Amino acid sequence: MNVRQNTRLSAVLFTGQTERRSLLWVSFSSDILEKKSTMAAAAAVPSSVRGSLREDLTCAICCDLFRDPVMLSCMHHFCKSCISRYWRGTQGPVTCPQCRKEFTSKQFHTNYIVTAMVEKVRVATSDASIKKLEKQLSEALERHHLRKEYIDNCIHKDKEKMDIIKRVAADLRDRVKGEFRALHQILQDEETCMLEQLRREQEEELQKVQRHLEASELSVRELENNIRLLQQANGSLTEFPQLSRPCVQVETDTDFDVNAFSSRYLAPLQYITWRKMFHSVKPGPSPLVFDVETAHPSIYISRDKTVAVECDDMILHTSHSQRFLQCVNILAVQSFQSGRHYWEVEVGHSLKWDVGVASEAVDRRARIKLSPESGYWTLRLRKGNEYWAGTQPWTRLQVGSPPQRIGVYLDCDERRVSFYDADDMRLLYTFSNGPRGRALPFFSPCISDDRHRPQPIRLLHYPPVALSA
Known part of the structure; x- marks a missing residue:
């Protein structure tokens, strides 16, 4: 250890001659050292600084870290055994191995702070400590690589x-x-x-x-x-x-x-053109009618086949293989296998109903849950204010104001079935896994309870009107 380094270390560590002050310094320094992890300190301190600290804590006689370091009156430090061996056999005054200052007696003081620091440096630079540090660094590096890979993904x-x-x-x-x-x-x-x-x-x-x-x-x-x-x-x-x-x-x-000349051109041209557009709008509103042959015996169908309502008495229909027997359901006459189609159903103030699309091959004689797995893509109302999409399990919908008319949009090519509030064309729900093959419009007025009068389901027509040129 050179004079400058030893003097710097001694000036920092020297606490006076009294044992009480030395003990206070030892206690204070031990508390600080215990609060800091040796590994964290070693990892945080640059290698050049750690090398300089090790050099400052190295005995000038044995050229190794201090062992039982003692301090001479000239403030230089040595291992206790090294300075004792150096002075052995010397009669009379002794000298400092570094500064050659003479002392009348062989006196030195144990420096507990330096001892504690030496032990910390020795532990921090040991093979086990280095391996542990390397393991921590490797694990930290791996975590950062994994984190970077995750963020890159x-x-x-x-x-x-x-x-x-x-x-x-x-x-x-x-x-x-x-x-x-x-x-x-x-x-x-x-x-x-x-x-x-x-x-x-x-x-x-x-x-x-x-x-x-x-x-x-x-x-x-x-x-x-x-x-x-x-x-x-x-x-x-x-x-x-x-x-x-x-x-x-x-x-x-x-x-x-x-x-007479102007009347044709002063007429409501926009409305007339709007009516004519039904010839060309794709998809235009499909003029559906109910298929009586599929109606459950508890469903009454109007003469023009556009109104269906649940009734108390069973209607004696002719037996037909396409009729629903277990559930109060009915289909439309029209069926679709390709293209895009749209129709509207007036549900009014009914408390419960089912509206949607059914595959042609559904079992009409058994009680089956309305779900895509069973061949049904439906929207339903229960209790007057609970709207559900007919998934499995059901999906609760937040509809807001109750729709009076439901628009059903079937895209056979894209296999999509969408439901709208027909008054403002607000989307209510979309099935993205619609039917394959032929499908038919599906309806159910449901069974009403004794407290409420059955409400009809009405098919809304917007027929193309032939206007003279």
């Missing part, structure tokens, strides 16, 4: 999700544009047709007036010519002058009926 998944969102949004954007392009085309065609009709009617009216105008002008010219002949004959009247030709007969012109 999250980043990769997020980027994939962003790509999916962009791709799906682009497809949906093209689809929306296509749908509205079709509507724009319908409106464009209607506008072109109506403007062409207006042009033709205008041309017809102008031609009528033009023919009358030409006849009138010809008649005026002939009359003027006759007048001139008559005037010339007036001076030498011997005989009645020979007129060029009889006057052209001009029919009395009828007044132009502005109201």
